[in-house]
Amino acid sequence: MVVPGFANEWSAEDILRVTAVFASLSVLVSSLEYLTLLPHFRDQGLLSARTSRTQRIPKWARVLFQSFLSPRGIAVILGINTLAASWCLLLPSGNLILPLTLMVAAQCVVHYRFQYGLEGSDQMTMILLVMSWAAAVCPTEPVRVVALGFIAVQSCLSYFIAGVSKLCGPAWRGGTAVRDVLRTRHSGHPQLWRLFHRSPCLTRGVTYLVILFECIFPLVLLLPTPWAVAFLSLGCLFHLGNGIAMGFNAFIWAFIGTYPAILYCSRFLSQSIWF
Amino acid sequence: MTATLLIVVCLIWVGLTVATHVSTRIAERVVEFDVFALVPAWSFFAPHPLTLDPHLIYRDKAASGEFGAFREAPNSISAHSRFRCIWNPDRRVSKSLFDALSELSGLAQCVKPHELKLSFPYLMLANYVMHLDGNSEAVSRQFAIVSSGGYDESEEPVLVFVSEFHALPKPD
Numbered sequence: 219m220v221v222p223g224f225a226n227e228w229s230a231e232d233i234l235r236v237t238a239v240f241a242s243l244s245v246l247v248s249s250l251e252y253l254t255l256l257p258h259f260r261d262q263g264l265l266s267a268r269t270s271r272t273q274r275i276p277k278w279a280r281v282l283f284q285s286f287l288s289p290r291g292i293a294v295i296l297g298i299n300t301l302a303a304s305w306c307l308l309l310p311s312g313n314l315i316l317p318l319t320l321m322v323a324a325q326c327v328v329h330y331r332f333q334y335g336l337e338g339s340d341q342m343t344m345i346l347l348v349m350s351w352a353a354a355v356c357p358t359e360p361v362r363v364v365a366l367g368f369i370a371v372q373s374c375l376s377y378f379i380a381g382v383s384k385l386c387g388p389a390w391r392g393g394t395a396v397r398d399v400l401r402t403r404h405s406g407h408p409q410l411w412r413l414f415h416r417s418p419c420l421t422r423g424v425t426y427l428v429i430l431f432e433c434i435f436p437l438v439l440l441l442p443t444p445w446a447v448a449f450l451s452l453g454c455l456f457h458l459g460n461g462i463a464m465g466f467n468a469f470i471w472a473f474i475g476t477y478p479a480i481l482y483c484s485r486f487l488s489q490s491i492w493f
Numbered sequence: 494m495t496a497t498l499l500i501v502v503c504l505i506w507v508g509l510t511v512a513t514h515v516s517t518r519i520a521e522r523v524v525e526f527d528v529f530a531l532v533p534a535w536s537f538f539a540p541h542p543l544t545l546d547p548h549l550i551y552r553d554k555a556a557s558g559e560f561g562a563f564r565e566a567p568n569s570i571s572a573h574s575r576f577r578c579i580w581n582p583d584r585r586v587s588k589s590l591f592d593a594l595s596e597l598s599g600l601a602q603c604v605k606p607h608e609l610k611l612s613f614p615y616l617m618l619a620n621y622v623m624h625l626d627g628n629s630e631a632v633s634r635q636f637a638i639v640s641s642g643g644y645d646e647s648e649e650p651v652l653v654f655v656s657e658f659h660a661l662p663k664p665d
Contacts, residue, residue: 344530
């Protein structure tokens with residue numbers, strides 16, 4: 219199935235390859251980041267396997283993954299991830315079954331090993347990887363459409379749930395949440411915090427805009443393609459802003475990586491509504 | 494056939510995603526078996542955004558009974574880097590520490606002390622703190638969690654949790 223008028227008539231297969239590239243970028247960056255933290259994986263380190271073994275997890279998982287918990291084991295897993303992600307990035311038009319299989323398996327171990335420290339970007343990356351892998355293993359048009367549809371639904375859900383949850387929070391409703399988050403060293407930014415601290419109107423405006431953007435995000439599926447592109451451009455700015463202000467670098471690749479799938483789905487949905 | 498199977502998998506995945514955000518009880522059940530964290534948590538910074546910085550601090554006790562000063566464990570909060578929108582490995586460490594500190598602070602309110610000492614965040618933090626360099630005359634060490642207002646230095650730090658003293662491992 220080809221989307222006419224969308225980026226020179228890209229097919230579902232092309233769009234899934236672009237999705238795999240974004241997922242690979244996310245995996246490559248996070249794996250290289252973890253590899254720089256190897257001293258923390260020693261028995262004396264913060265991310266020691268000694269204490270990760272104490273987690274309450276099913277016995278089958280402990281038996282299956284025990285050997286990957288050591289610093290050397292997890293370094294091997296991260297190395298596999300790095301190589302597989304590089305493969306997808308260097309040869310995106312080739313056969314991606316093997317690198318995607320390796321990345322899905324390795325990411326499962328990474329998620330298992332680092333129960334603390336996982337972020338929404340890791341979970342979105344996993345969704346992109348699993349769907350790209352399913353479409354690579356079963357390269358039929360219905361499977362590709364289902365895979366793209368699932369990515370689009372999860373992406374819309376992620377924004378919508380985040381928006382609605384914010385509506386339930388007093389700090390968000392009161393319009394102070396963005397300023398209060400920016401004051402933390404963990405997720406904040408000193409200059410931006412000072413700016414927002416001095417301007418309550420700006421704080422309130424940005425806080426409400428974030429809630430509005432997240433709550434109405436699913437409507438992008440119903441917009442005609444040019445409007446959908448414009449709306450998703452706002453999404454790109456949103457994630458770039460979060461990356462600069464809050465240090466959420468992995469979210470940029472993982473969440474913008476869902477946008478090609480959203481555009482693909484919005485094309486069909488908006489056509490059935492508007493034409 | 495394959496597409497039908499994939500549709501079923503996707504429906505279950507979406508169903509669990511929605512259900513875990515609607516019901517805390519379902520979320521707790523899902524976390525127990527979801528060892529690969531496949532069911533996503535999408536409520537970013539909501540409903541209650543994290544507006545405080547947790548800090549892990551520790552102090553030593555000598556054989557004479559004398560207490561050392563409290564010191565902050567390294568890597569508690571990552572330093573602000575200009576390139577962190579591209580490259581931010583410190584965030585992985587600080588997020589792990591942040592998650593453990595947050596969970597321990599929450600557990601301290603609702604479980605008995607002996608259960609707390611066997612909890613994963615307690616063991617993780619104790620293992621880390623006990624292996625940090627310290628005074629050679631020290632025989633035991635205590636750790637604590639303090640929350641601060643981050644860049645807002647007008648807010649006084651608040652003590653959230655204090656551990657018992659634990660015997661320090663003997664040097665090799």
